[in-house]
Amino acid sequence: METEDRRILIIDDEPSICAGCRMTLADNGYVSDACSTGRSGLKALLSGRYQLVLLDMKLPDMDGMDILQKVKDSGIDLCVIVMTGYASVKNAVDAMKLGTFDYLSKPFSDDELLNAVALAVENRRFKEAHMAVRRQPATRRDFGNIIGENPRILQIFDDIRKVAPTDTTVLLCGESGTGKELFARELYAHSHRSDRPFMAVDCSTFSSSLLESELFGHTKGAFTGAVQDKEGIFSAAGNGTLFLDEVANLNMDIQAKLLRALETHEFKPVGASRLKKADVRFIAATNRDLKTMVREGRFREDLFYRLNVFPIIIPPLRERRDDIPRLLYHFLRQTCRQTGKRVDGFSDESLEILVNDDWPGNVRQLKNVVARLVIIADSPVLECQHLSDHWEAGPEPVRDEVPDSLDALKAAKQNLLDVQFGEIEKAFLKKALSEAGGNITRAARRVGMQRSNFSTLMKKHGLNSAAGPSSDRI
Ligand SMILES: Nc1ncnc2c1ncn2[C@@H]1O[C@H](COP(=O)(O)OP(=O)(O)OP(=O)(O)O)[C@@H](O)[C@H]1O
Structure with a gap:
């Protein structure tokens, strides 16, 4: 994107922002132009000369969202970084849904600008590289540690192969025990950071205060017991990869700090006055529905979009x-x-x-x-x-995280009841079938149920009538 034919366009009605951005970009080898109105900016974008635009959402003559929509409708493949005031972060998130790559909250520093542009450039290269290379047929040969030939697993291998060489943040979603950490390690092994550290943190195993100091480190005297400076996992990860497991368990305060680390690659040890830099590649994992948590106000929407750049869904067994x-x-x-x-x-x-x-x-x-x-x-x-x-010997206990609110506690209780009751329900059906010699009508009658209800329950538990005498629960 540094070359003349891959220019960056800045659209902002504040001349000082345009001039400042252009200067910073020029100092770092980028070529840019600026427009001070929405209309002139849109015209320039529709010319197809630009591959990246820094777009102010509040322009005197046009709304930034209208510009985004028109560019999208025109079919031009454009990378968009939205520039916005703090008050309109929600607006920026909406813009992300329209395909915006990133947003910068005003006022932003030169480093924040350059980080966002560098990420966009990298993402662009990644997309281009993979549009150019013909899709390789899915093969599992290079994923020796993972057993799986199911088409959805082969698709994940394909996705990992594509995303691993980039520094894109990856979010692994799947129920407990589906192999999220295993896939995270494979992703790391396929990345250009594979010769650097892989640090895994289970965000559900630390209390909030301990987690902050574990992640970011602390200075001597930051809290009772902090007798000396301690390096956190961010520093220890060096230029490597950080795997944040059970990311849904982070409290709002740490979520904000993680967001900053993701956006600017900066973090502050507990008790420190200065920010530190960390060049870390993030892989996160969750067994919860983060979108629902966002709707319920329990997970930051902006952090969700930051983590969800490249989601990989691991299906349950x-x-x-x-x-x-x-x-x-x-x-x-x-x-x-x-x-x-x-x-x-x-x-x-x-x-x-x-x-x-x-x-x-x-x-x-x-x-x-x-x-x-x-x-x-x-x-x-x-x-x-x-x-x-x-x-x-009893059913396998399903590991779950420690709830961090009353709602989460209730949800955990319900979850546990559902799982355990499900086991009892299945055993009940099997016993009835077994005693009725596998005959569904007789089994239903024996336990006082309608045949249709009995067979609906059987379907729910994946049982057939042969699941009678010989079929025992694992
Ligand atoms: N496809 C697979 N092939 C071989 N081993 C697997 C596979 N999937 C999972 N495993 C093994 O199952 C166990 C659980 O996997 P892992 O810890 O990666 O799951 P997880 O989704 O991260 O679980 P949690 O959400 O509870 O942290 C590990 O021992 C892992 O090696």
Whole structure:
């Protein structure tokens, strides 16, 4: 974007902003022009000469949103950085929904301007590179640590291959145990920062005050017990990658500090008066619906858009059942190696039950179940009998984060009840079916339910009538 044919346009009615930006950009090798009205700016943009625009949202003759909409309608592929006052951050977020890449809150520093432009340039290069390169057929050869051939997993490998070489922030979303950390590590391994540190922080394991000092460090005397300066994870990550797990657990105060770190790559240790720089690549993960949290006012909207630049959704295991046999055999071999025990495989019947299970704890639960089955196995083939032994050991607890508000506590309680009640409900259906020899009508009658309700519940739990005598819960 530094060359003459890839100019930057600044549209702002304040001459001092235009002049200041142009000077800073010129000092750093960028070529730019400026327009002081919306109409002249729009005309210049529609000429197609510009690939990046710094756009003021409040112009005397036109609204910035109208300009954005018209450019979008024209089909011109433009990277937009919105410049806005603090009062209109909401407006800026709306603009992001129209395809805006970034926003700068006025007044902004030269560094903030240059950071935003550099990110936009990098994003542009990334998009161009991948438009030019023909899509490679999905292959899993270079993802040796991850077991999966399901099309949605292969698509994730493809996405990781594309996004890993950039410094773009990635948000991994998926239920607990789906493999978010594993995918984060693969992303890191495929990035140009793979020879630098990978630091993982579980945001749910620290109290808010401790987390701030863990992340950003602290100075001596910053709080009781801070007997010396301490480097935080941001500093320790050096020029590496920071994996923020369970990012939904950050409180509002730390969210604001993280937002600054994401925007300016600057952070302030607790008790320090000066900002420090950190050139870190961020990967975040969540098992919560951040959009809902934003709607409920529990997660900052601007931080959400900052994190959600490149979301990767990891499906729960029950939505990729074709991978279950591969995972079962992978963990079977792994446990056999670790324990020195010889178990060759699963009987067809037990495999079918395992494949049809709901796996609320996803791959982590499956891994633990296989380990337990191998340990208790007394024959080279795992039979249904072994599964029922496991079932008596109780369902796998689903790990969850420590709630940080009354609402979150209630949601956690409901979640736990749903999971545990679901298990009881399923066992109840299986028992009734088993006692009725697999006959749905008789099973429903025995427990005093209408057949239609009974069979709806069976569908909910993925049971068929054969799930009677032989089918036991894993
Ligand atoms: N596709 C997979 N292939 C092999 N192992 C996997 C796969 N997915 C997950 N695992 C294993 O399952 C366990 C849980 O994975 P991981 O910790 O990455 O999940 P997570 O989504 O980050 O969980 P949480 O949200 O609870 O932190 C790990 O031991 C991981 O190695």
